[in-house]
Amino acid sequence: APPVPLPSQVPVAPEPEPPVSQMRQPVPLWEHGQVQRQVDAATAAERGYLVLDLGESWAPYLFSDGASVSGSPLPNAYRSTFLALARGEFPEDLHGERAKHDKYLELYGIPPTLSVLRERMLATARLSCTESLDLTPLQSFAGLVTYADQPTAKKEAARFDAARSRSLELVQAQAVSAPEQLDTSKLTKKDAAHVALYTQRLPQVRALEALQARLKCEGYLSGRGKIIPGVMDWATHESLAEYERRHRVYSFGYLGRDSLAPLRQAPLSVDRDAVLRVLTERAVHAAAVLEDGSVDEVTYKGRDGSEHKVPNLVGQLRDNLLEAFGLQAPENTLGWLQGLGDLPAGQHRYVAIRKPALPEYYGPEMELTLDYDRGDVWYDFPYDDKGQEIPQPVSRRPQVTVSTLYEGQKIALARFGTTIGGWRSELIDGTVMWKYKGSPVGPRAWQEIVAAPVWLPPDGTPPEGLLNKNPQRKLPTDPEYVVNLHEVGPSYASAYGLVAAYHRTYLRRADGRISLGTDEGIRTHGSVDYMSIMRRHSHGCHRLHNHIALRLMSFVLAHRPHERLGQEPIGFRRFIPFKGQSYLMDIPQGGYAFKLSRPLLVNVEEGRIRGKLKAPIEFPIPEYNDQLRAYVMPDGSAVRVRGGQLIPTSLPPPLPPKPLAVPTKTAARAAALPAGVKPARAAAVPKAVLAARVRASGAVASAAR
Numbered sequence: 001a002p003p004v005p006l007p008s009q010v011p012v013a014p015e016p017e018p019p020v021s022q023m024r025q026p027v028p029l030w031e032h033g034q035v036q037r038q039v040d041a042a043t044a045a046e047r048g049y050l051v052l053d054l055g056e057s058w059a060p061y062l063f064s065d066g067a068s069v070s071g072s073p074l075p076n077a078y079r080s081t082f083l084a085l086a087r088g089e090f091p092e093d094l095h096g097e098r099a100k101h102d103k104y105l106e107l108y109g110i111p112p113t114l115s116v117l118r119e120r121m122l123a124t125a126r127l128s129c130t131e132s133l134d135l136t137p138l139q140s141f142a143g144l145v146t147y148a149d150q151p152t153a154k155k156e157a158a159r160f161d162a163a164r165s166r167s168l169e170l171v172q173a174q175a176v177s178a179p180e181q182l183d184t185s186k187l188t189k190k191d192a193a194h195v196a197l198y199t200q201r202l203p204q205v206r207a208l209e210a211l212q213a214r215l216k217c218e219g220y221l222s223g224r225g226k227i228i229p230g231v232m233d234w235a236t237h238e239s240l241a242e243y244e245r246r247h248r249v250y251s252f253g254y255l256g257r258d259s260l261a262p263l264r265q266a267p268l269s270v271d272r273d274a275v276l277r278v279l280t281e282r283a284v285h286a287a288a289v290l291e292d293g294s295v296d297e298v299t300y301k302g303r304d305g306s307e308h309k310v311p312n313l314v315g316q317l318r319d320n321l322l323e324a325f326g327l328q329a330p331e332n333t334l335g336w337l338q339g340l341g342d343l344p345a346g347q348h349r350y351v352a353i354r355k356p357a358l359p360e361y362y363g364p365e366m367e368l369t370l371d372y373d374r375g376d377v378w379y380d381f382p383y384d385d386k387g388q389e390i391p392q393p394v395s396r397r398p399q400v401t402v403s404t405l406y407e408g409q410k411i412a413l414a415r416f417g418t419t420i421g422g423w424r425s426e427l428i429d430g431t432v433m434w435k436y437k438g439s440p441v442g443p444r445a446w447q448e449i450v451a452a453p454v455w456l457p458p459d460g461t462p463p464e465g466l467l468n469k470n471p472q473r474k475l476p477t478d479p480e481y482v483v484n485l486h487e488v489g490p491s492y493a494s495a496y497g498l499v500a501a502y503h504r505t506y507l508r509r510a511d512g513r514i515s516l517g518t519d520e521g522i523r524t525h526g527s528v529d530y531m532s533i534m535r536r537h538s539h540g541c542h543r544l545h546n547h548i549a550l551r552l553m554s555f556v557l558a559h560r561p562h563e564r565l566g567q568e569p570i571g572f573r574r575f576i577p578f579k580g581q582s583y584l585m586d587i588p589q590g591g592y593a594f595k596l597s598r599p600l601l602v603n604v605e606e607g608r609i610r611g612k613l614k615a616p617i618e619f620p621i622p623e624y625n626d627q628l629r630a631y632v633m634p635d636g637s638a639v640r641v642r643g644g645q646l647i648p649t650s651l652p653p654p655l656p657p658k659p660l661a662v663p664t665k666t667a668a669r670a671a672a673l674p675a676g677v678k679p680a681r682a683a684a685v686p687k688a689v690l691a692a693r694v695r696a697s698g699a700v701a702s703a704a705r
Contacts (some may be wrong), residue, residue: 017047024347027051029352033326033336033669039352048355050317052286052341055349056113059083059555060285060550062451062499066564069329074566074591078452080491085492086114092281094485097471098493104245108492108528109546111278118337121271125334129217130267134210139264141207145255147237160205166191171330205230211263213622218267219695247274250530268330275333279325280318284551287355288558290402294414295456302360303407310411316356324353326407354617361406366559367431369410370524371401373544374420374439374607379616379640381434387624387631396608398536400524400542402552416548420607422537426460426620429634433620437539441606442519444503445599448565449553451523452490453500453591456572462473463578466585481578483585490591497526499553500591506599514599524602525549557594558680565593617644628652 025041063079073673081095085105090096099105106112111207112120120593121444124130144591147153167179170191174182179195187195209230215221220239228234232255241253247270252259262270284290284581293312302308327333341350401415420439425432457466466488467481487491491547501524503515524542526549527533533543545550563653569592576583621641629652630638 014477022527025350027352029351030324031354033324033332035507041350044352045242045355048357050283050320050355051350051352052289053283053348053350054114054285054343055347056115056343056345057083057088058113058282061554062449062550062594068566069563073168074564075590076451077567077589078592081265081490082452083345084108085675086113087111087115095491097271098486101618102245102493103242106274106278106547107245107249107530107552109252109498109526110492111281111341111547112274114275114278114337115343116341117275117278118334119335119339121268121330121334122274124218124267124271126300127217127267133214133217133267135214135264135266136221137203137206137210138173138214138260141255141260142204143204143207143255145204145232147232147234147253150234153228153231153233157228159197160201160230161199163194166194167198170195174666176340182372205257208232208236211240212236213679214263214267214436215243236613238242242610248277252531266330268334272327272330272333275337276318276327277321279321281312281547281551283317283321283353285554286315287313287317287426289317289356289358289556290414290555292414294415295401298412300359300361300406300409308359310413311356311359313358320354324632342387359466361404361411363483364559367405368553368556368559369403369405370421370600370602371403372398372418372439372602372604373401374398374441374605376605377420378611379421379436379609380611381621383624383641385640386629387626392611396434398542398607400544400663402555416544416552417534419533419536419538419541419543421540424537424539425462425623427462428460431622431634432462432621433634435620436616436618438616439520439538439540439542439604441604443601443603444522445504445506445514445516446501446524446556446602447504447596447599448502449499449557449594449596450496450502450554450561450568450591451594453494453496453681454489454568454570454572454587454589455487455495456570456587457488457585458521465574466576467578467583479581479583481581481583483576483583485585488585490585492546493528496541496591497528497544497549499555500525501556504599506601514601516599556596556600560600561597562594563597565595568593613644616643619646621646630656631657637663 004109015021017037020038023038023040023042023669024037027041028035029037029039035589039047039049044051045198059079059082063072063082064081065075067073081091084091085099090100102108104112130238169189170182171177174186176182179199182195183191184195212221212227212229213418215236220243221227221235224235224239227233237253240255240259241251243249244251244253244259247262249262249525254264265273266593289314292311292314295310296312298310299307300310322328325333325336327336328702340349350537373396375396375398378394381392382390382392384390388484394665398418399415399421401412403410403412405411421437423434424437427433428437430436468484468485470479470482472478472482473480485491487495488490492498502519503522503524504519506605507515508515522540522542525546526542527548528546529543533545542691569591570587572585572587574585576585624630624631628638630649631640632638632651636650638651640649641647648663
């Protein structure tokens with residue numbers, strides 16, 4: 001028999017909704033694709049509803065305005081920028097300049113508004129060319145096509161064209177219908193190679209031709225010049241990268257598993273997915289949940305004594321949105337968007353949908369913790385004596401698990417990929433050197449979460465990373481470079497992304513209170529470099545995709561008491577010397593800070609140490625000097641890396657000069673011709689005269705060397 005529920009678990013029928021005239025904040029309740037009735041937003045949560053903002057003024061709580069404990073207004077400086085970028089606008093400032101290049105910002109943590117999505121769907125629906133697109137080659141292709149360079153793309157196209165022409169000639173000669181039916185025993189080795197290349201590459205070429213047709217139809221190839229059909233040339237690569245940014249595809253502009261997923265669907269279906277994705281993101285913030293199915297193996301014991309699986313609340317919200325608004329088909333989705341009518345900038349549009357039932361471990365305040373698994377860790381120096389990279393394979397990548405403590409249990413809610421530190425370059429005494437930037441192990445604490453944070457570059461940061469070429473330079477007297485304010489922030493592209501939590505050491509006092517210690521410069525933060533999260537190292541920080549960082553920090557603030565500190569005063573000024581000029585970096589204020597009433601405790605685990613060294617190298621190591629063929633210290637001395645030590649050594653002797661190449665007969669004849677005489681006339685020069693000129697030419701070259 002099923003267990004008898006506790007009194008607190010017995011479902012209680014909610015009281016009927018009061019008349020609309022008595023509601024404090026009536027909002028429409030959407031079910032089955034239409035408005036069913038009005039419900040009161042003030043009591044919606046208790047009645048099992050979720051209030052959702054569909055308006056153009058939606059932003060995560062992190063970018064909301066608020067007030068201090070004393071009631072003083074604390075406006076959020078980045079809010080207007082976030083909203084403008086979400087509306088697809090390009091402000092006349094550094095944010096607009098960067099956004100014009102990136103164009104689509106959902107990958108960077110700023111989802112488009114519903115009015116932007118509506119215009120995109122309408123534009124797609126008006127494309128007559130979509131009806132003639134053949135997606136079959138994309139649906140059947142399962143390989144990976146990367147981009148090398150334009151000359152390589154041209155060579156690949158020429159090789160395939162030659163193989164195709166010869167294969168079709170052979171098909172005609174043997175009177176068969178396809179290259180697969182050729183009698184290969186009758187082919188020469190060269191012809192067999194042509195046929196093999198043609199048959200092996202044909203599925204890829206057809207997939208790329210289908211890709212190019214789609215990119216052209218949807219306008220991504222516009223203004224990029226002539227393409228090379230059937231290969232991943234520069235125009236195709238750049239256009240695909242733009243397509244990926246629009247549809248939040250994590251890829252490098254390569255045709256592979258991730259990019260193929262949307263490309264196999266009809267264009268309007270992909271736009272519909274974007275609508276559902278953006279609505280889900282808003283619903284996740286509104287519901288203040290985190291469970292996304294990433295810990296589907298986790299269970300917990302409920303008050304009824306039974307084991308319960310941690311639910312995928314993000315997935316349930318998506319399903320509820322799909323049902324409530326009737327978004328099952330692209331045409332229905334576009335109709336629903338059009339039915340919303342005007343969505344004025346700066347206004348909210350609140351509606352209600354059914355809310356998933358929250359697990360019993362939810363409450364007004366939740367005890368949360370984060371555990372960072374550093375994965376496979378290599379402390380060894382990753383280069384050999386000749387400056388060649390030494391492979392350091394990583395099969396276990398870093399990840400962070402967010403958990404709640406409930407009834408004596410530690411229940412994992414979600415798990416995200418992240419980064420740890422590694423070998424990074426640093427300017428020391430005027431020399432670029434390698435320094436191991438570790439992610440300290442052990443317990444730490446969060447007390448401050450900062451929206452639109454500012455990163456202040458430490459001394460030793462190479463100036464190349466802090467400066468950009470001046471796009472406005474017209475005269476030689478104009479500055480060649482400008483300060484890269486996107487790197488420091490506030491910006492979605494800053495080193496800390498859209499939000500950061502500051503790690504601090506701490507001590508637990510005898511009475512249980514937490515006493516915070518030093519700030520080691522380690523953060524958990526968002527990142528614009530979305531492809532590096534699961535592939536590369538950081539300077540020690542734990543980086544997350546911007547939208548995941550926003551989810552996580554918003555979730556923490558929703559379930560932990562906190563106060564607003566507002567914009568951080570900084571007043572940071574530094575002159576950056578570079579190539580004989582000095583550039584002023586002036587940062588007047590920092591991000592928008594929230595302070596937790598009680599620190600949130602996190603723990604960084606050691607991970608799995610690989611290689612010979614079991615502890616990081618503490619000293620810097622110079623970059624390999626290709627000209628001197630050694631690791632050269634700032635004082636000019638050479639060293640070698642031996643385990644965890646630097647061993648002095650001598651510079652290798654200079655390489656002997658390369659001998660002059662012996663010219664071929666054709667080259668020698670061409671070099672010996674009088675000025676203005678074409679090589680085709682070389683035969684007219686007597687052999688004796690030609691030989692004398694060649695000898696004279698060699699003597700001059702020898703003297704010059």
